[in-house]
Amino acid sequence: MFITTMAAIIVTMALALLRATLGPTVFDRILAINMFGTKTVLLIAVIGFMTRRPDFLDLALLYALMNFIGVVAVLRFSKYGHFAEPEAGEVTL
Amino acid sequence: MDMLVDSISWICLVIGSLFAVTGGIGIIRLPDVYARMHGAGITDTMGAGLILIGLMFQGGASLVTAKLVMILFFLLITSPTASHALARAALHHGLEPLVTNKEAGS
Numbered sequence: 001m002f003i004t005t006m007a008a009i010i011v012t013m014a015l016a017l018l019r020a021t022l023g024p025t026v027f028d029r030i031l032a033i034n035m036f037g038t039k040t041v042l043l044i045a046v047i048g049f050m051t052r053r054p055d056f057l058d059l060a061l062l063y064a065l066m067n068f069i070g071v072v073a074v075l076r077f078s079k080y081g082h083f084a085e086p087e088a089g090e091v092t093l
Numbered sequence: 094m095d096m097l098v099d100s101i102s103w104i105c106l107v108i109g110s111l112f113a114v115t116g117g118i119g120i121i122r123l124p125d126v127y128a129r130m131h132g133a134g135i136t137d138t139m140g141a142g143l144i145l146i147g148l149m150f151q152g153g154a155s156l157v158t159a160k161l162v163m164i165l166f167f168l169l170i171t172s173p174t175a176s177h178a179l180a181r182a183a184l185h186h187g188l189e190p191l192v193t194n195k196e197a198g199s
Contacts, residue, residue: 001103001106001107002106004106004107004110005106005107005109005110005144005147007110008110008111008113008114009110009113009144011114011117012113012114012116012117012136012140013117014117015117015118015120015121016117016120018121019120019121019129025126025183025188027126027179027182027183027186027188028126028129030179031120031126031129031130031133031176031179032120032133034133034172034175034176034179035116035117035120035132035133035136035137038136038137038141038168038172039113039136041141041164041168042113042140042141042144042145045144045145045148045161045164046144046148049148049151049152054152054157054160057157057160057161057164058160060160060164061160061163061164061167064164064167064168064171065167065171067171068167068171068172068174068175071175071178071179072174072175072178075178075179075182078182079182079185079186
C-alpha cells in the first residue's frame, strides 16, 4: 500500500516540476517548487515507513522547515533583488 | 483490532494519494497563478494531512507518531503562510487575477 502512495506522490512531484518548467511567471514556478517541497516531505516519511526505518522522519521535519524558509527567501529576493532588510517605505511580505 | 487499524490507515493513505494527484492535475490545468493556488492548497491540506494521519495509524502510540504530529503541525502553519506571501507578492508585482465577469469583478 505504501507503493501506491509513493507512486501518487511521485506523479504529483512530476506534475509540479512540469509546471515549474512551463510556468509563465516567476510566481508559478515558486508555487510549484513549494508544492514539490511539501511532496518531498511526504515522500521521505512514506519511504521511512516502507523500509521500516522511521528515523527518516527527522529528515522530513527538517525539509518541512527548510522549504518554508526557502520559499520566503526566494519571494523576498524576487521582490527586492537582495536579501537585506527592506528599507523604509518598502512593503514587507 | 490490528486489521481494523491497518484498514483505516490504508483508506487514509489512498484517499490522501487521490487528493495529492488531484492537486497535481489542478496545478497543470488551472489558468492563472491565483487559481493554481487552489490546486497547491488541496495537496498541502487534504493530501498531506490524510497521508500523515494514515502513517500515524501505522506508527501507533510512540515517538514516531509524535514526530508525524510535529510535521503535520509545521506543514499546516507554513504552507498557508507561504501561499499568503506568494499571493501578496504576485498582487504587489501587478499580476491581475483572471475574472470571467468583467462587470462583477473589480
